[in-house]
Amino acid sequence: MEDKKIMRMKEPGTTNSAFAGKSILVAGKLRGYTRDGINRKILSIGARPAFTARRKADYVIAGERAGSRLTRAWELGATILTEREFEEMSA
Secondary structure, X not given: OHHHHHHHHOOOOOOOOOOOOXXXXXXXXXXXXXXXXXXXXXXXXXXXXXXXXXXXXXXXXEOEOOHHHHHHHHHOOOEEEEHHHHHHHHO
């Protein structure tokens, strides 16, 4: 829980990424990342990890069993990405 607080306080990395300044929500379990690992990756590309679908996230990375977080983010107009699409765009 403490890691989430620290991540929220850190400034996003400086980058020319398409994700710079955007909010990214992870819904479901990802194959290539732990939860902390994906949040560090999100910060490193200049984006902000989102921890809830209540506010509009710009992007959602949809993993296995994404469930209601994915549905809610989609209803709010977020762009849905697979883990592979995210990797390709953030490379």
